[in-house]
Amino acid sequence: MIDKKVITPAGLELLLKIMQTCPATPLNGGEHAKKHLQKLCKKGGNIFGCELRAVVDKELLCRCEGEMDVYSHLLENTQKNFVDEQEIMEYFGGNVHAEKILENAQRDGLHPSYSLKVVYGHLLVPVIINDSEEKTAVDSNGTTIEHLLTINGDKTLYAQGDIVLMHYGFIIGMISGAKMDILQAINQKSFLYNDAVGVIKEKMDFATMHYYPRSLKMAGK
Amino acid sequence: MCLTLPKKVIEIKENSVIVENHIGARQELKTIVDLSIGDFVVSQRGIIIETMDRGQAEEILNILQKQGGAI
Numbered sequence: 001m002i003d004k005k006v007i008t009p010a011g012l013e014l015l016l017k018i019m020q021t022c023p024a025t026p027l028n029g030g031e032h033a034k035k036h037l038q039k040l041c042k043k044g045g046n047i048f049g050c051e052l053r054a055v056v057d058k059e060l061l062c063r064c065e066g067e068m069d070v071y072s073h074l075l076e077n078t079q080k081n082f083v084d085e086q087e088i089m090e091y092f093g094g095n096v097h098a099e100k101i102l103e104n105a106q107r108d109g110l111h112p113s114y115s116l117k118v119v120y121g122h123l124l125v126p127v128i129i130n131d132s133e134e135k136t137a138v139d140s141n142g143t144t145i146e147h148l149l150t151i152n153g154d155k156t157l158y159a160q161g162d163i164v165l166m167h168y169g170f171i172i173g174m175i176s177g178a179k180m181d182i183l184q185a186i187n188q189k190s191f192l193y194n195d196a197v198g199v200i201k202e203k204m205d206f207a208t209m210h211y212y213p214r215s216l217k218m219a220g221k
Numbered sequence: 222m223c224l225t226l227p228k229k230v231i232e233i234k235e236n237s238v239i240v241e242n243h244i245g246a247r248q249e250l251k252t253i254v255d256l257s258i259g260d261f262v263v264s265q266r267g268i269i270i271e272t273m274d275r276g277q278a279e280e281i282l283n284i285l286q287k288q289g290g291a292i
Contacts, residue, residue, distance in 0.1 A: 023225050066265070108242070109244045110285075112276050177283060209288075212284065
C-alpha cells in the first residue's frame with residue numbers, strides 16, 4: 001500500500017532541494033538524487049511512492065541505504081494517503097532525523113558536543129537573513145548562522161529580513177511566516193534540537209563543520 | 222549516513238581493504254572502486270563507494286582536529 005501513496009508536487013520540490021544539499025548521498029554528493037528527483041518534478045502532478053523508491057536504485061553502483069530509509073520512512077509513517085510539504089518538514093525538522101544523525105555521528109567517533117552541532121546542521125530549520133552579502137542569518141533562538149551557501153544555480157536574491165529554509169548550511173528557498181511557525185514548532189518538539197541549541201549558544205559557523213569543503217563543491221564554488 | 226568523513230587506505234587484500242579513520246580505528250571494508258594504498262575514501266555500510274581528493278580529505282581532517290571533533 002505504501003507504494004500507492006502519492007507525493008504532492010510541493011512536497012517533492014522541497015524533498016529535491018533537501019537532497020540537493022545533502023553531501024551524504026553517494027556518487028558525487030547528491031548528484032544522483034538530484035538528477036532523478038528533478039525528472040520526477042518535471043513530470044508534474046503527484047508521483048507514486050514506488051516512483052520515489054525507484055530513485056534510489058537507478059544507475060547506482062551502490063544503493064544509498066540512508067536515502068532509502070528517508071523515503072521509506074516518509075511513505076510508511078504518514079496516516080494520510082499523501083506526503084506533502086508538512087510531512088517533509090516533520091521528518092527533516094524533527095527528532096526522528098535528529099536521532100539518526102546523532103547515532104551516525106557517534107558511530108563515526110565524533111565528540112558528543114560536536115555531534116550535536118552536526119545534528120543542528122543536518123536539521124531543516126527556518127532562519128531569517130541577516131546579511132545577504134555575507135550570507136549570514138539568525139535563527140529563532142537568536143543564534144547567528146555564518147557561511148551559508150546557496151544551491152548551485154540558485155539565482156534568488158535573498159535580502160535582509162527574508163525568511164528562508166536552511167539545511168546542511170544551505171539556503172534552500174523562502175518560506176512564509178506561517179510555515180516558519182510550523183517548522184519552528186516541529187524543531188522545538190525535538191529534544192535533540194534543543195540540546196544542540198544549548199551547545200551552539202551564540203553562533204553556528206558552517207565553515208567550521210567537517211562537511212563544509214564538500215558542501216562548497218556542491219555549491220559550485 | 223555521514224559519508225563526508227574520509228578514511229585512509231592502509232592495506233589492500235584480495236577481497237577486502239583495510240582503512241583507518243580520523244581517530245586511528247581500523248576497519249575491513251569491501252570496495253566498488255579501484256584503490257591504492259594511501260588513498261582517502263568514503264564508505265557506507267561496509268562498502269567503499271568513492272575516493273576523495275587528498276586535498277579535500279586533509280582539509281576535512283584539519284577542520285575536525287581544530288574543532289575537537291574527534292573523541
